[in-house]
Amino acid sequence: MEKAQLNKPAWRLRAISLYRWLLIRFLNAADLVKHLHEFRDPIHTFISVRTDERRVIDSMPFQRLRNIHQLALTYLVYPGATHKRFEHSLGVMELASRIFDVVTNSQNIFHDTVRKIVPDEEGKQYWKSVIRMAALCHDLGHLPFSHAAEKELLPSGYDHERLTVDIIRSEEMNNIWTTMTPPLRADDIAKLAVGAAHVAPLELTTWEAILSEIIIGDAFGADRMDYLLRDSYHAGVQYGVYDHHRLISSLRILPETYEQTDQPALGLEHGGLESSEALMTARHFIYKQVYLHPIRRVYDIHLKDFLRSWLPGKRFSTDLKNHLRMSDVEVLTAIRKASAAPNSKQHKFARRIQCREHYHLFYTSTPGDKTGGKLKPGKLRPGKLIGDAAEKKFGRELIRYDYYQPRPAAPEFPVRTYDGKIESSLKISQILQRMPGIEVDSVYCDKGLVDDAIKWRDQNKPRILGLK
Amino acid sequence: MTQLPYSTRYAVILDLIKKLRAKGSWCGEAHIQKAAFILQQISKSKLGYKFVLYKHGPYSFDLRDELTAMKASEIVEFTFLQQGYGPSIKPTKFGDRLYEVNKQEIGRYAKIAEFIANWFGSKDVRYLEKVATAYFVSCKFSREPVSSRAQRLITLKPHIDLVAAEEAIRVVDQKREEAKMIDRKAA
Numbered sequence: 001m002e003k004a005q006l007n008k009p010a011w012r013l014r015a016i017s018l019y020r021w022l023l024i025r026f027l028n029a030a031d032l033v034k035h036l037h038e039f040r041d042p043i044h045t046f047i048s049v050r051t052d053e054r055r056v057i058d059s060m061p062f063q064r065l066r067n068i069h070q071l072a073l074t075y076l077v078y079p080g081a082t083h084k085r086f087e088h089s090l091g092v093m094e095l096a097s098r099i100f101d102v103v104t105n106s107q108n109i110f111h112d113t114v115r116k117i118v119p120d121e122e123g124k125q126y127w128k129s130v131i132r133m134a135a136l137c138h139d140l141g142h143l144p145f146s147h148a149a150e151k152e153l154l155p156s157g158y159d160h161e162r163l164t165v166d167i168i169r170s171e172e173m174n175n176i177w178t179t180m181t182p183p184l185r186a187d188d189i190a191k192l193a194v195g196a197a198h199v200a201p202l203e204l205t206t207w208e209a210i211l212s213e214i215i216i217g218d219a220f221g222a223d224r225m226d227y228l229l230r231d232s233y234h235a236g237v238q239y240g241v242y243d244h245h246r247l248i249s250s251l252r253i254l255p256e257t258y259e260q261t262d263q264p265a266l267g268l269e270h271g272g273l274e275s276s277e278a279l280m281t282a283r284h285f286i287y288k289q290v291y292l293h294p295i296r297r298v299y300d301i302h303l304k305d306f307l308r309s310w311l312p313g314k315r316f317s318t319d320l321k322n323h324l325r326m327s328d329v330e331v332l333t334a335i336r337k338a339s340a341a342p343n344s345k346q347h348k349f350a351r352r353i354q355c356r357e358h359y360h361l362f363y364t365s366t367p368g369d370k371t372g373g374k375l376k377p378g379k380l381r382p383g384k385l386i387g388d389a390a391e392k393k394f395g396r397e398l399i400r401y402d403y404y405q406p407r408p409a410a411p412e413f414p415v416r417t418y419d420g421k422i423e424s425s426l427k428i429s430q431i432l433q434r435m436p437g438i439e440v441d442s443v444y445c446d447k448g449l450v451d452d453a454i455k456w457r458d459q460n461k462p463r464i465l466g467l468k
Numbered sequence: 469m470t471q472l473p474y475s476t477r478y479a480v481i482l483d484l485i486k487k488l489r490a491k492g493s494w495c496g497e498a499h500i501q502k503a504a505f506i507l508q509q510i511s512k513s514k515l516g517y518k519f520v521l522y523k524h525g526p527y528s529f530d531l532r533d534e535l536t537a538m539k540a541s542e543i544v545e546f547t548f549l550q551q552g553y554g555p556s557i558k559p560t561k562f563g564d565r566l567y568e569v570n571k572q573e574i575g576r577y578a579k580i581a582e583f584i585a586n587w588f589g590s591k592d593v594r595y596l597e598k599v600a601t602a603y604f605v606s607c608k609f610s611r612e613p614v615s616s617r618a619q620r621l622i623t624l625k626p627h628i629d630l631v632a633a634e635e636a637i638r639v640v641d642q643k644r645e646e647a648k649m650i651d652r653k654a655a
Binding site: 113196197200203204209258259260261262263265367370371375376380405406407408409412424426427433436437438439 | 523
């Protein structure tokens with residue numbers, strides 16, 4: 001079905017789109033069709049879409065997200081975490097839409113510099129459609145198993161955001177954008193979906209940058225809001241829960257006067273500060289307990305080993321047709337086959353996943369390992385030094401090193417205090433100010449080696465790290 | 469081009485922070501972002517940060533993550549000194565130790581950091597936004613005359629007026645010439 005869709009010549013796709021558009025117009029005029037459609041959702045109860053938006057959901061690139069696990073192989077540790085990018089994307093659209101309504105409500109705008117950038121009613125209608133579609137499509141470029149293997153298995157310069165942009169601009173999607181009401185520009189959707197960091201050479205205006213923040217921002221992006229709630233729900237943990245209703249209702253566009261400029265940014269009323277603190281702490285705990293769980297992380301490593309051996313050229317294809325054909329289903333099938341075939345080149349890698357023969361953690365760095373004793377190059381990642389030495393001792397194949405660079409724990413944003421002044425969030429929130437970053441710097445070894453590796457670690461760590 | 473090892477990158481950033489602070493800079497993230505952008509442009513360095521136009525002009529998400537990693541490793545700390553201002557970034561004692569161990573690695577970047585600190589040290593974010601964006605435009609459209617680059621600048625930053633934009637482009641042209649001399653000497 002997918003292949004057939006892709007092989008259709010462009011003129012046929014255009015003709016089908018035009019036919020659908022005319023049919024919908026006719027049925028609308030005759031008032032014969034339902035205009036709003038609802039999805040039941042465990043997090044947001046109901047998510048509504050218009051008929052023309054449903055065409056995006058029904059498109060092949062979006063339907064593919066039904067087969068991309070939101071949390072890769074996390075379900076091997078938290079069995080409930082089998083949810084997919086499909087429902088997450090719907091959730092992000094719903095939240096982005098709610099946030100847009102709050103921050104563009106004229107009663108919530110207090111500064112002339114903000115009034116200047118918020119468009120008139122017609123403009124708002126256009127940008128609301130754009131932000132909904134950008135939120136819906138922000139994950140279209142994800143590889144099988146989401147982030148698990150992205151960095152190492154794509155050619156240099158590629159990431160899932162770049163693939164997302166390519167899909168949004170593809171002919172199939174462009175045929176939908178141009179026949180929506182109002183018609184949308186693919187570049188506007190792309191800019192908001194992936195943000196300034198990934199859409200060069202296109203540049204974002206201040207308004208577009210704020211809308212993009214609404215979707216993917218570090219502080220209160222709808223993406224983050226949804227994944228915390230949804231991942232907690234499915235993983236069966238309570239860490240990601242916070243009062244998102246309160247948070248959304250207190251979001252505002254505010255000038256960053258504490259940076260000595262009037263440039264507007266997405267910020268918050270003082271009354272919502274506790275909700276944002278709760279979001280940041282929720283994020284901290286769910287990262288520690290779920291996303292960076294050591295066994296979950298080692299499954300990512302085993303998956304990468306498998307894919308590197310299985311994929312032609314050891315990398316995912318960046319050709320859109322090939323990309324859209326590949327989902328978790330194809331990879332899981334290959335893992336099952338290889339684990340049952342002793343002669344397969346991928347047999348041992350597949351067994352580590354399929355038969356739970358995963359590696360075990362035997363070293364994770366502590367602050368004292370970094371700062372103690374003599375400082376030397378590379379000392380900031382003690383795990384790397386231990387991992388390199390362990391490879392020499394036990395052999396490369398039996399050791400795996402894992403590093404995760406900390407992301408901003410609590411981003412800075414403007415807060416409108418009770419007296420109407422604007423302050424930096426980091427200035428007025430002790431909690432945000434002290435929020436620790438999370439780093440992973442760990443070494444794993446083959447299951448059969450754990451006791452020896454721990455003994456070796458205890459004997460050799462002071463020498464390797466130059467500790468006193 | 470291979471990126472410099474992270475310990476050398478950290479040392480370059482620490483050096484820049486120290487020099488900016490010595491010249492009286494508030495040294496918030498915006499100051500470091502703009503200064504690092506100019507440093508990377510002048511030295512055509514292997515720092516490897518990708519800059520795009522974002523918060524107050526050129527901005528690197530890689531550098532933001534690097535500063536976060538440095539904070540998590542207690543190499544830098546954020547301090548809050550004055551009402552109405554954002555955080556100021558400064559090296560910790562451990563950061564100072566790390567800098568001492570790695571400072572011989574930073575070579576030519578030290579001279580350029582000094583040049584930037586002299587230029588930026590006493591300036592506020594409004595000024596940095598203007599000249600750093602002017603620098604961004606001038607690097608991208610180096611063959612265009614002042615007036616057309618100024619037009620581009622005000623298209624990107626509508627709150628900057630044309631006269632100020634032209635002035636910023638001229639300052640940048642002059643500083644780019646000076647920077648070439650500094651880089652040649654440093655190399």
